[in-house]
Amino acid sequence: MSAVKQSASAAKDLVLGLGATGLSIARYLRRNDCDAMFLDSRDEPPGIDELGDIWPDADVILGDLKLPAKVARVIVSPGIPDDNELLNQARKKKLEVISDVEVFAREAKAPFVAVTGSNGKSTVTTLLYHMCRADGRTALAGGNLGEPALDLLDADKPDIYVLELSSFQLQRTEKLPAEVAVLLNVSPDHLDWHADEDEYRRSKYRVYREARAAVVNRADASAAEHAKNIENVITFGLDEPADGHYGLRRDEDELYLARGDTLLIAAADLAMVGLHNQANSLAALAAGELLGLQMPAMLQVVSEFPGLPHRMQFVARKGAVDYINDSKATNVAAAVASIQSIDGSVVLLAGGDGKGGDFSELAAALEGKLRAAVLIGKDAEAIADAIDTVMPVYFAGGMDDAVCQAAAYAESDDTVLLAPACASLDQYDNYGARGDAFGAAVGALSR
Secondary structure: OOOOOOOOOOOEEEEEOOHHHHHHHHHHHHHOOOOEEEEEOOOOOOOHHHHHHHOOOOEEEEOOOOOOOOEEEEEEOOOOOOOOHHHHHHHHOOOEEEEHHHHHHHHOOOOEEEEEOOOOHHHHHHHHHHHHHHOOOOEEEEEOOOEOHHHHOOOOOOOEEEEEOOHHHHHOOOOOOOOEEEEOOOOOOOOOOOOOHHHHHHHHHHHHOOOOEEEEEOOOHHHHHHOOOOOEEEEEOOOOOOOOOEEEEEEOOEEEEEEOOEEEEEHHHOOOOOHHHHHHHHHHHHHHHHOOOOHHHHHHHHHHOOOOOOOOEEEEEEOOEEEEEOOOOOOHHHHHHHHHOOOOOEEEEEEOEOOOOOOHHHHHHHOOOEEEEEEEOOOHHHHHHHHOOOOOEEEOOOHHHHHHHHHHHOOOOOEEEEOOOOEOOOOOOOHHHHHHHHHHHHHOOOO
C-alpha cells in the first residue's frame, strides 16, 4: 500500500502515524464517513496491512515527511514529537494539529475522567474502572491504556469513560472538559520527546484547565496552583489528611487509609503492595467520591485488586529470595518508589534507554538497602556513574545473564527487583516483553 492517491476535491484529514492510535483514528473517521489520507515516515509501518482492511483503497503516503496538498487538519499519533518537520509545515500553514483525545473530547456523549501522572496512571485508571462497575455504573476505560480513546466511541454509551492520558496526548489537546481530572505526580520523564522539563510539566498540568472537578496531590504545590480555577477539589497524600481529603493515619501502630479523621481500610488489607500503591488507592478513592461512587464499593475494589502485570508483580521465591517484576518502572521516580516499597535488602536490576533522565536520585533511594546492582542496556554506564558509591555495580549482557548474576549476589530474604528506571525499546518491543523476559529467566533458575 505504498501508492499515493490524492483527490482533487475537498480538503481531507491527515492522519500522521499509524500503529494502534493511527488505526483507531482510521476506524473512527471511516465510521463517520470522513475523508482522510494517511502518512507515515516509515516505509513499512506497523498496522499498514490492517489499515487496508479498515479502509480499502485509502490514500497512503509512506516514507515521506512532506505536507500534502488539500489538508483540512492533522490528527497526530502520540509517539510523534512536536518538532516533527511535517508538523512544523502544518503550523506554518495555520492548520489545526490535534490528538485523538481532542477528537474524543469533542465527540463523547458521556462524562469522562482524565487520569495522568508520571507514574501510577494505569493502576488508578484501572481502579476507577472497577470502582465504577462495583457501584453499578457502566464504564469504559482506555486512552493510553488498553483501547485507544476513539475505539471507545464505537461501543454503547456508558455512564462514564475513564481515560489514561500521556503527556504527548495532553500537549496536543485543546479542550478537555473532564468531569474529574486526576494528576497523580510529576517527575522528569520523556525528555527525549519534550523540549525540556518545563514543557513536560506544562503538558501534565494542562489536564486541569477545563475540568469540572479535580484530584490534587498535596505534595505538588504547582498542581494546586494549576487547579485553583476549579471549585470542587479533593486532595490526597501520604500525610494525615484534613477533613474531606484523603491520606494516611496511624491507629494503635497500624497504618490506615483515611478520609479526614475517618479510618477507611488498613494499608495491610490492600491487595496491592507498596507505599506508591497506597497513594494510588487514595487518589482513586478521591476521584470516586467526586463521581459520587459509594465508599463500600470502592473499598471492596482496593481490598481485592491485585495490581497490573509488570507493576510490582511477585514472580517467585527461590532460595529464600523474592523476585519482583516492576518492568513498568520506566523512569527514575517510578524506580525510586519501587525501591522504597521493599523491606530489607535489594539486588537491583536496572537499565535500558534513560530518555534523558537524571539517575542521581537512585543513589539516595538505594542508600542502606542495596546489596548489589546489575545493569543492562543503553544507559547502564550512566546509572553506574550515579550509584557506584552506594554498593557494588555489575554489568550484564542481557536479561538471562542479569538474573543469574542477581541470584548469585542475593542473600537470604533479599529481594531481586527489576525496576529499570528506563524505557525498554533499546532491547525489547515494550516494557511487557522485558518483564516477560525477566520472569522467564527467573523461572529458569535452578534454585
